[in-house]
Amino acid sequence: xxxxxxxxxxxxxxxxxxxxxxxxxxxxxxxxxxxxxxxxxxxxxxxxxxxxxxxxxxxxxxxxxxxxxxxxxxxxxxxxxxxxxxxxxxxxxxxxxxxxxxxxxxxxxxxxxxxxxxxxxxxxxxxxxxxxxxxxxxxxxxxxxxxxxxxxxxxxxxxxxxxxxxxxxxxxxxxxxxxxxxxxxxxxxxxxxxxxxxxxxxxxxxxxxxxxxxxxxxxxxxxxxxxxxxxxxxxxxxxxxxxxxxxxxxxxxxxxxxxxxxxxxxxxxxxxxxxxxxxxxxxxxxxxxxxxxxxxxxxxxxxxxxxxxxxxxxxxxxxxxxxxxxxxxxxxxxxxxxxxxxxxxxxxxxxxxxxxxxxxxxxxxxxxxxxxxxxxxxxxxxxxxxxxxxx
Numbered sequence: 001x002x003x004x005x006x007x008x009x010x011x012x013x014x015x016x017x018x019x020x021x022x023x024x025x026x027x028x029x030x031x032x033x034x035x036x037x038x039x040x041x042x043x044x045x046x047x048x049x050x051x052x053x054x055x056x057x058x059x060x061x062x063x064x065x066x067x068x069x070x071x072x073x074x075x076x077x078x079x080x081x082x083x084x085x086x087x088x089x090x091x092x093x094x095x096x097x098x099x100x101x102x103x104x105x106x107x108x109x110x111x112x113x114x115x116x117x118x119x120x121x122x123x124x125x126x127x128x129x130x131x132x133x134x135x136x137x138x139x140x141x142x143x144x145x146x147x148x149x150x151x152x153x154x155x156x157x158x159x160x161x162x163x164x165x166x167x168x169x170x171x172x173x174x175x176x177x178x179x180x181x182x183x184x185x186x187x188x189x190x191x192x193x194x195x196x197x198x199x200x201x202x203x204x205x206x207x208x209x210x211x212x213x214x215x216x217x218x219x220x221x222x223x224x225x226x227x228x229x230x231x232x233x234x235x236x237x238x239x240x241x242x243x244x245x246x247x248x249x250x251x252x253x254x255x256x257x258x259x260x261x262x263x264x265x266x267x268x269x270x271x272x273x274x275x276x277x278x279x280x281x282x283x284x285x286x287x288x289x290x291x292x293x294x295x296x297x298x299x300x301x302x303x304x305x306x307x308x309x310x311x312x313x314x315x316x317x318x319x320x321x322x323x324x325x326x327x328x329x330x331x332x333x334x335x336x337x338x339x340x341x342x343x344x345x346x347x348x349x350x351x352x353x354x355x356x357x358x359x360x361x362x363x364x365x366x367x368x369x370x371x372x373x374x375x376x377x378x379x380x381x382x383x384x385x386x387x388x389x390x391x
Contacts, residue, residue: 003039003063004174006215006223007156009133011039013048013063015056018170027192028286031185032170035081036219038160039067040153042130047072048096049151049160050219051085060085061092069093072128074135075100075119076162077148078107082219086112099128101139104147122149138207140164142200144193150208157214163193164204165230167221175225182222183233189220190237191289196324198238205234242296242326244389246382248277249288249316250301256335256366257303263372264299264333267379273386277301280312285319292325296389297382298355300346304336308345317349324352329385331358331378335365358382 004012014036021029035052037060048070052060064070070093075083078100086108090096100108102121109116122128124139138150143164151160167185176182194201208231216224216231224230246268252258261277268275276295278288292298298320302313309317309332320327330353332343343360361378363371 006038006174006217007158009041010153010156010158011041011063012174012217012223013037013039013060015052015059016170016172017053017056020170023168026285027168028284029168030284030286031168033081033168033220034170036217036221036223037063038217039064040130040133040135042133044129044131045071047074047128047130047135048089049074050076050082050162051089053081054084057085057088064092070096072096072130072135073098074151075104075108076151076160077145077219078104078111079145080111082162083108083112087114090114090118099135099137101137101147101149103141104149107145107147140204140207142197143204144197150204152211152213154212157212159208159211159213159216161208161216161218163219164201165216165224165234166193166218169221171222173222176222176229177225179222183229185221186230186233187237187293188286188290190234191293191323192286195237195289195293196322198324198326201234201238205231205238237293242328242389243274243294244272244386244391245274245276245291245295246297246299247288247291247295248275248299248301249280249283249313249320250277251280251303251310251312252301253303253305253310256363257301257333260333260335260361260363260367260371260375261301263367264301264375264379267376268382271379271383272391273379273383274391278316280316288316289319289323292320292323292327295325295327296386297329297331298327298353300330300332300350302332302334302342302346304334304340304342307340307342309334309342313346314349317346321350321352324354327353327355329358329382330355332360333362333375333378335363335367337365
């Protein structure tokens with residue numbers, strides 16, 4: 001793919017990664033991803049906003065062919081997929097100045113091998129004139145690292161947002177308006193990466209609202225040429241109330257827990273509550289994370305392995321706690337052989353959730369009529385607690 005103009009004087013020089021299927025050895029990438037870098041050319045200075053993942057070095061060099069001078073290398077975020085070629089860029093353009101937040105200086109030295117004294121720290125709101133184009137830096141810590149910043153070009157009303165408003169999606173479309181159903185990819189990205197920082201992101205949305213933004217250029221995925229759409233989506237995801245939904249991550253070894261999940265799902269649906277079971281033995285973790293964005297209740301359903309929960313549900317509990325969704329209620333159900341502490345273990349693993357824990361429902365061996373009656377009562381409790389939530 002060739003260098004592509006975003007607006008006059010600003011070009012996309014990133015790379016599409018059509019084949020990547022896993023991020024951070026954890027996050028599924030069913031649609032690949034992109035590493036967006038941008039070249040901003042003023043009359044007097046030229047700036048490169050981020051680089052690409054080192055696996056796509058040849059793509060970046062092809063895009064920069066004929067670029068004789070880079071005066072400023074802006075590192076908005078230190079992770080490899082953004083800045084992994086920063087040292088190589090400095091070798092090719094030794095006169096370039098590195099611009100980053102003060103917090104990034106030490107991280108750049110540790111992760112990229114660029115000495116801290118080689119980095120010029122920019123203050124929140126500081127500007128750099130390129131000649132006809134201005135870079136204004138906006139500190140945005142915890143999107144999703146502590147050193148992150150955004151970069152605004154007021155002349156073009158264009159905001160480079162680093163990981164904020166991104167999507168893991170490889171596509172031949174440069175702009176969001178050229179891509180079908182982009183919101184689904186953006187929501188997956190938000191769920192997997194941004195959701196733990198929802199409170200902080202709400203503050204950053206306030207900063208973005210104060211700017212006159214016509215174009216949002218993230219570090220992953222298409223460029224938002226109609227930014228109101230993605231801004232409204234983030235308002236819902238980060239700040240809206242949970243919906244009348246229950247997610248049920250489960251595993252079943254001999255069928256007992258599966259029968260309980262089926263009965264609870266039916267009981268919830270009969271009471272007007274959307275219930276979405278996820279078999280953690282085969283579930284796409286990203287699909288599970290997407291459902292957590294809107295859910296009001298999570299039900300961890302597990303058989304007992306020795307005296308504890310099944311490892312698949314342990315992963316679900318740890319991941320749910322790490323993502324910190326806006327859940328209001330949580331509960332553990334399942335079965336055991338002779339004894340066990342699965343509910344206590346799950347609650348400890350997910351202690352970081354800001355949720356009310358409902359009494360667990362467990363069966364010794366196969367579920368009985370009493371077990372199913374208890375599940376009906378649990379469904380009634382959940383339905384009552386969901387009263388008034390949007391369907």
